Amino acid sequence: MMAVEMSGIAKTFRAAHGARRVFEHLDASFPREVSVGILGARGAGKSTLIRLIGGSTLPDRGKIRRRGSISPPVANTQAYHAALTGRENLHFVARVNGFDGDAATRFVADFAEMDDAIDQPLASYTRERRSRFLFAASYALPFDIFLADEALFGGSGAFRARCAELVQARRAQATLIFTTRSPQMLRRFADVGAVLHEGRLHMFDQIGDAIRLFRTLDEGAPADTDGDPEEEDDEERLADEPFGPSA
DSSP: OEEEEEEEEEEEEEETTEEEEEEEEEEEEEETTOEEEEEOOTTSSHHHHHHHHHTSSOOSEEEEEEOSOEEEETTOSTTSOTTSBHHHHHHHHHHHHTOOHHHHHHHHHHHTTOGGGGGSBGGGOOHHHHHHHHHHHHTSSOOSEEEEESOSOOOSHHHHHHHHHHHHHHHTTSEEEEEESOHHHHHHHOSEEEEEETTEEEEESSHHHHHHHHHHHOTTOOOOOSSOOSOTTHHHHHHHSOOSOOO
8 A cells, every 4th residue: 555646746836037847747656664765866856745745835736645644854843933842842743743742752852862951942952952853853753654855864973873773763663755865875764766857756666776777867976885874964954944933
C-alpha cells in the first residue's frame, strides 16, 4: 500500500518577472514504511515537492492522496511561536495533530537536554539550543509519514550523532520522504532512491542506479565520500531561520 500518491500534479509560481512552471503532469507514489531519498539539482523543485506532499502548498491541478498522519518538514520553524515557551509550543503542535503534548515535551526535554529552557520563550534560545529543539521536536510526535527537505538532522558533536541514530529509528517505524543533493545521504538513510529532473520523478529500487543518473544530470553534485553525509551549512542555515510570530 502507498503512503502518498500524486496524480497529474501541475504547479506554477507567478512573480513579477514571469511564471515558473515547476510541474506540468507529475505522477509519483511513495510506499508505506519505506524511506525514499530524492536527489535533485538546485532549482529542480525538491522543496516544492515536499511542500505539496505535506499540504502547505496546493497544486494548480491534480490529486494528492495521503494515508496516515504527516509531519511538517523536519526543523521547520513556522509551526512555532517565538513568544511561547518550548513546552507551550510542543503542546500546541501535539494538540493540533491529535497527539500527547506531555509525552512530546518529555521526549524533547530529555533528548535535546533542554533543562529549564523548555519553559523559556523560543526567542531566548541560543543558536545551538534552537537547533537542538527543532530537530528533537521534529521527531517527537509519532507521525506515520516524516518529511525532510535537505536537512534530516543537525546540531553538533554527540547530539548530531544521536540525532542521526534517531532518524534511523524513525525510518524503521514510519515512512520517510526526504530530499538531498548528497549521494551519501541516500546510501545511509534511503531504502529507495529517486531523482527529480525536469518535472519528473524517476524512482529506483537500487540506490546506486539513482545516484548514477543524478551524476549524469548534475555535474556539481557533492562527492560520494565516507564522511558525514549532511551538508556542513545545514545547521547554520536552520539556526538563522526565524520562528513564527513573536507577538
